Amino acid sequence: RSREMAKLTQxxxxxxxxxxxxxxxxxxxxxxLMSLITAYFRVTRKAFVNPEDTASFGKGESAxxxxxxxPDVERVRRGHLNDLExxxxxxxxxxxxxxxxxxxxxxxxxxxxxxxxxxxxxxAYLIPLxxxxxxxxxxxxxxxxxxMAYKVxxxxxxx
Amino acid sequence: RSREMAKLTQxxxxxxxxxxxxxxxxxxxxxxLMSLITAYFRVTRKAFVNPEDTASFGKGESAxxxxxxxPDVERVRRGHLNDLExxxxxxxxxxxxxxxxxxxxxxxxxxxxxxxxxxxxxxAYLIPLxxxxxxxxxxxxxxxxxxMAYKVxxxxxxx
Amino acid sequence: RSREMAKLTQxxxxxxxxxxxxxxxxxxxxxxLMSLITAYFRVTRKAFVNPEDTASFGKGESAxxxxxxxPDVERVRRGHLNDLExxxxxxxxxxxxxxxxxxxxxxxxxxxxxxxxxxxxxxAYLIPLxxxxxxxxxxxxxxxxxxMAYKVxxxxxxx
Numbered sequence: 397r398s399r400e401m402a403k404l405t406q407x408x409x410x411x412x413x414x415x416x417x418x419x420x421x422x423x424x425x426x427x428x429l430m431s432l433i434t435a436y437f438r439v440t441r442k443a444f445v446n447p448e449d450t451a452s453f454g455k456g457e458s459a460x461x462x463x464x465x466x467p468d469v470e471r472v473r474r475g476h477l478n479d480l481e482x483x484x485x486x487x488x489x490x491x492x493x494x495x496x497x498x499x500x501x502x503x504x505x506x507x508x509x510x511x512x513x514x515x516x517x518x519x520a521y522l523i524p525l526x527x528x529x530x531x532x533x534x535x536x537x538x539x540x541x542x543x544m545a546y547k548v549x550x551x552x553x554x555x
Numbered sequence: 556r557s558r559e560m561a562k563l564t565q566x567x568x569x570x571x572x573x574x575x576x577x578x579x580x581x582x583x584x585x586x587x588l589m590s591l592i593t594a595y596f597r598v599t600r601k602a603f604v605n606p607e608d609t610a611s612f613g614k615g616e617s618a619x620x621x622x623x624x625x626p627d628v629e630r631v632r633r634g635h636l637n638d639l640e641x642x643x644x645x646x647x648x649x650x651x652x653x654x655x656x657x658x659x660x661x662x663x664x665x666x667x668x669x670x671x672x673x674x675x676x677x678x679a680y681l682i683p684l685x686x687x688x689x690x691x692x693x694x695x696x697x698x699x700x701x702x703m704a705y706k707v708x709x710x711x712x713x714x
Numbered sequence: 715r716s717r718e719m720a721k722l723t724q725x726x727x728x729x730x731x732x733x734x735x736x737x738x739x740x741x742x743x744x745x746x747l748m749s750l751i752t753a754y755f756r757v758t759r760k761a762f763v764n765p766e767d768t769a770s771f772g773k774g775e776s777a778x779x780x781x782x783x784x785p786d787v788e789r790v791r792r793g794h795l796n797d798l799e800x801x802x803x804x805x806x807x808x809x810x811x812x813x814x815x816x817x818x819x820x821x822x823x824x825x826x827x828x829x830x831x832x833x834x835x836x837x838a839y840l841i842p843l844x845x846x847x848x849x850x851x852x853x854x855x856x857x858x859x860x861x862m863a864y865k866v867x868x869x870x871x872x873x
Contacts, residue, residue, distance in 0.1 A: 408655055408656065414712070414713035415713045415714075417651045417654070418713050418714060420647055420651065421651060421704050421708055424704070425701070427640075427644065428640075428641075428644050428700065428701070431641075431697070446630070446633075446683065448683050451685065452686070474763065480639060480640065480643065480798060481748075481749060481798065482746075482749075483643070484643060484801070484805070485745065485746050487647045487805075488742050489742055491809075495726050497726065525766075526769065527766050527770070542746070545742070545743050548735055548739050552732040553736050554732035554735075566813050567813050567814055567815065570872060574872045576810040576813070577866075577867065579806055579807075579810065580807055580863050580866050583802070583806050586799075586802075587800075587803050587856065587860070589799075590856070604792065607844055607845050610844065611845070635799065636795075639798060639799065642802070646805075
């Protein structure tokens with residue numbers, strides 16, 4: 397068993413894989429932050445969606461008024477969904493890309509630009525910055541993912 | 556080719572990787588169940604969103620009344636989205652964590668607590684249980700994922 | 715380092731893994747297309763959700779009227795979310811399945827049917843085709859994923 401474990405951990409010695417592990421973890425933790433920001437706005441704006449969440453504010457009509465939508469809460473939720481839509485492809489395609497034998501410099505370039513674009517996208521969405529800040533940061537992350545997808549298909553294509 | 560195949564399947568002999576494969580599959584299948592529960596409530600509550608889904612109920616106004624939202628359907632859909640938001644990070648970070656050389660006992664502890672927390676979360680959301688059941692189960696899964704993210708970054712950090 | 719890199723890239727020489735890489739990339743790029751289709755409908759239908767996105771249409775009330783929902787936009791968004799709900803399980807379970815030692819023919823069958831089902835699902839949702847087209851294509855992708863989950867648990871189960 398210990399030899400197999402050694403083998404498994406050798407993967408984490410590969411620099412491209414380590415770079416992927418680092419940036420994948422960073423963008424996933426960033427995405428997880430959106431949950432906390434949503435919760436923060438729900439509590440401070442008193443805007444909930446589940447009746448059981450407002451039970452502590454009292455019973456009946458006095459609690460019911462907190463079952464409402466709030467523009468700030470909805471904005472964070474849209475940013476969160478946009479993260480899911482874009483980080484899931486990065487997660488899958490990026491892992492396969494790391495196995496497709498890119499050189500370290502090119503791989504780092506892809507991972508860094510993607511992470512930078514998604515962090516910028518979150519700030520652009522939450523502040524919010526005037527367009528085209530959010531649009532451009534979205535496009536950059538999208539293009540980086542497509543570039544990795546091209547490399548994966550060029551290397552691995554087996555239909 | 557057969558030697559490569561052998562190598563590939565050796566991964567599945569590693570106990571940490573097997574544990575990850577088991578619990579990742581369990582939480583993903585649990586998440587998939589949410590689709591079935593949504594479909595069940597859509598049919599029994601007759602609450603649809605696409606006009607083509609109500610065509611069998613007749614034409615025009617008689618079918619149109621089934622294009623509506625239903626609190627039970629919306630509740631399951633929120634639970635499903637919450638699963639996506641939390642199980643996607645577990646999927647990515649958990650895989651990298653399995654490659655970061657944790658000892659088997661610690662890894663199992665992480666995977667078991669996460670799976671238990673997410674199953675509890677679904678029951679707390681769907682029944683629904685009074686708060687803080689849902690909140691606590693969410694926090695536990697979140698904390699376990701962050702703990703694995705910390706281990707991944709500590710082991711693999713390559714910026 | 716170069717030997718480790720060689721090892722890493724050997725994975726991409728395995729035919730089952732290459733098939734997974736190919737079909738996973740195809741369905742992820744297909745999912746990414748949903749973002750572009752949403753953007754296309756938002757612009758052509760002039761139906762936006764963020765005030766900063768309508769700033770170029772003028773100020774105040776003249777821009778505010780474009781902050782609205784549109785049935786075509788909402789339809790694409792539902793298709794996109796359905797993709798997330800179904801492609802995320804395929805991504806995770808499919809990868810583990812590729813490591814569980816299936817024979818190449820069976821693996822290709824699973825991957826091809828899943829990709830075909832999800833592409834059909836998108837056409838059925840967007841055109842839209844009369845039911846049960848969308849329902850059936852959804853069921854087929856769901857069943858294929860469960861079949862792979864069964865193989866993973868049978869091979870790797872470690873609770």
